Amino acid sequence: MKKIILLFAILIASCTAPVEEPKGSGYxxxxxxxxxxxxxxxxxxxxxxxWVQAHNDQDIEKIISLETDSVTINLSNxxxxxxxxxxxxxxxxxxxxxxxxWEMFWALPYKxxxxxxxxxxxxxxxxxxxxxxxxxxKQRMIDAQIIEGKLNYIIVYDKMPQxxx
Numbered sequence: 001m002k003k004i005i006l007l008f009a010i011l012i013a014s015c016t017a018p019v020e021e022p023k024g025s026g027y028x029x030x031x032x033x034x035x036x037x038x039x040x041x042x043x044x045x046x047x048x049x050x051w052v053q054a055h056n057d058q059d060i061e062k063i064i065s066l067e068t069d070s071v072t073i074n075l076s077n078x079x080x081x082x083x084x085x086x087x088x089x090x091x092x093x094x095x096x097x098x099x100x101x102w103e104m105f106w107a108l109p110y111k112x113x114x115x116x117x118x119x120x121x122x123x124x125x126x127x128x129x130x131x132x133x134x135x136x137x138k139q140r141m142i143d144a145q146i147i148e149g150k151l152n153y154i155i156v157y158d159k160m161p162q163x164x165x
Contacts, residue, residue, distance in 0.1 A: 024036025024037050024113045025037060025038075026110075028112070032114075035112050035114050035115065036112070036113045037110045037112055037113065038110065038111055038113060039108070039109065039110060039111075040109035040110050040111035040118050040119070040120075041109060042109060043109075043149075044109035044118055044119075044120045045120060045122075047066060047120075047149060047150075048107060048120045048146075048151070049107070050062070050066060051066045051067075051151060052102050052104055052122075054066065055102050056102055058095045060091045060095075063087075063091060064084045064087065066150060066151055067084055067087065067150055067151045067152070068084070068150045068151070068152045069083065070083060070084075070152070071083065071084055071087060071150075071152055071153070072152070072153050072154070073154040074154065074155045075156050076140075076156045076157055076158040097130065097131070098128035098129070098130065099128060099130075100126055100128045101126070101127045101128075102125075102126050102140070103124055103125045103126075103127075104122060104124045105123050105124060105125060106122060106123045107120055107121070107122035108122070117145060118145070118146045118147070119143060119145050119146065120142075120143075120146060121141065121142070121143045121144075122141070122142055122144075123139065123140070123141050124141075124142070125137065125138075125139055125140075126138050126158075137160075137161060138158050138159065138160055138161070139158070139159045139160075139161055140156065140157065140159075141159075142154060142155065142156055142157070143155045
């Protein structure tokens with residue numbers, strides 16, 4: 001009887017509950033329109049955080065090292081930057097004329113279930129200072145695709161903060 005109980009206990013212990021595939025959430029209208037998303041690894045957050053810090057350090061080489069050679073950046077003013085070389089040139093002017101400081105306040109890495117694309121969406125407050133010492137403050141949201149540990153496609157959204165009475 002003890003052997004039967006032991007065998008039954010082993011049998012029950014060896015049974016595994018079925019693993020549910022993640023269902024994801026959200027919607028992406030491109031392709032077949034069925035893409036769903038789940039949280040991705042915080043490794044993406046670390047890559048993005050390094051990229052932001054490199055902007056604060058005005059380290060163009062570091063920024064470019066965290067991007068693919070064919071990086072595409074869609075700026076909030078409608079300008080499109082294509083390629084690391086073009087981005088390097090734009091950064092040089094950006095740092096000389098605006099002396100930016102980026103302060104991240106949220107980030108969410110996510111991954112598409114159907115196609116496996118990895119993205120991060122993040123918000124930061126950006127303060128720039130021109131040559132006359134005048135400061136400008138804006139809120140910036142960036143949605144960035146990351147491929148093999150490098151930012152590949154970056155969409156920038158800027159918003160002037162609302163004045164509260």
